[in-house]
Amino acid sequence: MDNMNSILGTGLSGLVGSRVVDLLGKTYTFQNLDLTTSVDITNEDQVLRAFESSDAPAVIHMAAFTNATKAWEDRGNKDGVCYKVNVVGTENIAKAAQKTGKQMIHVSTAFVFDGEKDGMYTEEDTVHPVEWYGETKALAEEAVQNMCDNWVIFRIDQPFRGDVYEKKADTTHKLITGIKNRTLYPQFTDHWFSPTIIEDFAGVLDWAIQTHASGIYHATSGIKVSDYDYACMINDALHLGGDITQGSLTEYLKTTQRPYQRNTAMNSKKLQETANIAFTPLEQAIAQIQ
DSSP: OOOTTEEEEESTTSHHHHHHHHHHTTTOEEEEOSGGGTOOTTOHHHHHHHHHTOOOSEEEEOOOOOOHHHHHHTTTOTTSHHHIIIIIHHHHHHHHHHHHTOEEEEEEEGGGSOSOOSSOBOTTSOOOOOSHHHHHHHHHHHHHHHHOSSEEEEEEOSOBOSSOOTTOOOHHHHHHHHHHHTOOOOEESSOEEOOOBHHHHHHHHHHHHHHTOOEEEEOSOOOOEEHHHHHHHHHHHTTOOOOOOEEOHHHHGGGOSSOOOSBOOBOOHHHHHHHOOOOOOHHHHHHTOO
């Protein structure tokens, strides 16, 4: 019999996962699947044994290789860590979830899109990655949909948390540090995204578990903002008194061979209407950052 209070998870010690555990730890007991618990997600047998020994009804798969620059350097290499973690690891999780009848909750990314759309991406837009990280994440989404009957995919973008994560600063905290130290590089006015508030995302995951949600959802603040405007928003909301200067992605792309999506902003209307969750206004979430 399933234990509704027990949840399997990958990436639970990471930037997003550790905050999710903090916020939902009173509701669920999380079983972490990583090397510290003798589970290598790229090892199919280890993953299946962990699933078969667990009475959890669902798995939240957050583990991923997310360094897009390093991924690009290893592009096309199916023996590389990016492909093994993002694709092979996801395939193993998906197969084990299907075999043991567990719900597969998969966390993906806006990088599955090419960034050429003027408006915000919706769940109906065609996946078209332009670099290796995005390609591996698109393949992971495909694996989840093809290998599982019971799945839900949440795409997030530039997630940030309200507290400090000592192991790795999120983009928002990096901007805060740069503004405070007066070391912030010029911010692109021609690149847009829609940050994900991790505290809100934890509530989304809780909803998915409780309702056995299915399908693809964009789980972001739903606000399209340029790098420059976002830095200004942070500067104003936290009263940092910094001097934000403008930069150009178009000019930057002349100095690098790596593709770079101009726009990863995603519309979260479908999720907000389906889950009926009150998302925190972006400026308010920034103002509450520690």
